[in-house]
Amino acid sequence: MVTFLGNSSDSIDADVIVVGLGAMGSQTLWRLAERGVDAIGIEQFTPGHDRGASHGESRIIRSAYAEGASYVPLVKEAWQLWRELEEVSGAHLLEQTGALMVGPADSPVIAGPLASARAWDLKYQLLETAELREAFPQYVPADGLMGFYEEDAGYLRPEASVTAAVEAARVRGAEVLRESGVTAILPDPVRPRVRLGDRELTARHVVVAAGGWLPGLLPATARLMHVERRVMGWFRVADPAAFEARRFPVFVHSDASGDHNLYGFPTLDGETVKVGLHTWPGIDEVIDPADGHRPPDQADAQRFAEAVDRTFVGVDPQPVRMESCMYSLTPDRHFLVGPRADLPGLTLLAGFSGHGFKFATVIGEIAAQFAVTGKSALPVEKFDPHRFDRR
Ligand SMILES: Cc1cc2nc3c(=O)[nH]c(=O)nc-3n(C[C@H](O)[C@H](O)[C@H](O)COP(=O)(O)OP(=O)(O)OC[C@H]3O[C@@H](n4cnc5c(N)ncnc54)[C@H](O)[C@@H]3O)c2cc1C
Incomplete structure (x- = not known):
């Protein structure tokens, strides 16, 4: 059992409350419960x-991080914790397939991972156009x-990851309130309330791990992020064997500017591949999570058809199904992780900007450290929720 210094346990319902059990909150609850909190x-x-x-x-996990070399130690830690969660829960969550980044040499998807791989001495392979x-x-x-291939990459199963973490936390003594909206x-600083x-x-x-709902709960955070709708599509492949993981690893494909950036996965069902548009003209629709996801429509299907047609051979450009989702985007596309002086007693986990899932386990560990000790031993300075105050 962890001892909290400084205040007695009179009149509290729990040492720590986690608001929101999506990717980040579920892992935080597990890491707290693992400590006996x-x-x-x-x-x-x-x-x-x-x-x-x-x-x-599915969600991509990759190690030679295009978004900055400083993420590499975090993804390494995250990877180990995913394996630990698989072990304690018995659930199969992470599939290592390798990852292929495709783009011109000066595109963010080639130059970014190359810089990370060189900084951290990671294994990779560069493929010229003919190769x-x-x-x-x-x-x-x-x-x-050209291509940048790395072996230490693959995909995670998001729904199973959330439920495995919540269940692992529950087994270790955490209380879980479902279908319970925090108002x-x-x-x-001493007794925050929910x-x-x-x-x-x-x-x-x-x-507070409320994802896109954060600004609605804590209006002081409204300047720190906004929420956009994103759509995922599933597309039939002519030759499923050619799109199995060993021949078609998870991928990111970009033009030189990064304005046309799509990503996707090998076939998981032996019939279709899933593709998502990360950046693409016309997709940046701002939404209010309280209204829910606007369902996919014909404009989404048309955009996908164009993207798939110009990127792949042997993939039917008409989606067999589509699903909406949401990105919580910060101005610099880096995360918001830690406390804020004007919100005492809270740790914020938000603004994962469309690339947070792979880190969920390590973010949960970081949040548990903040909750118990007020600081984190892991490198999180880059994610300081105060950083936009200076601008
Ligand atoms: C289409 C798409 C593709 C992506 N692809 C990748 C990828 O390949 N790799 C990668 O690493 N990342 C990827 N991401 C990003 C990643 O999925 C997100 O960063 C991550 O899921 C965010 O988790 P979260 O816990 O912050 O938010 P959420 O999972 O949305 O969790 C927030 C939770 O809080 C709950 N909540 C909110 N308000 C309240 C309240 N008042 N009371 C109680 N509960 C509340 C919500 O119901 C929700 O369950 C992708 C995201 C999208 C949308």
């Missing part, structure tokens, strides 16, 4: 649901494209 996790829907940002069958064409005939052989969070309608729960610390 008395914790309550609260989710407005049922964990593993499809109304937030953590659904849709790429020969090894991966599933891509349209456009001139000037207010009241910051306080309101559920007319009921109030008190803790020593509150971790």
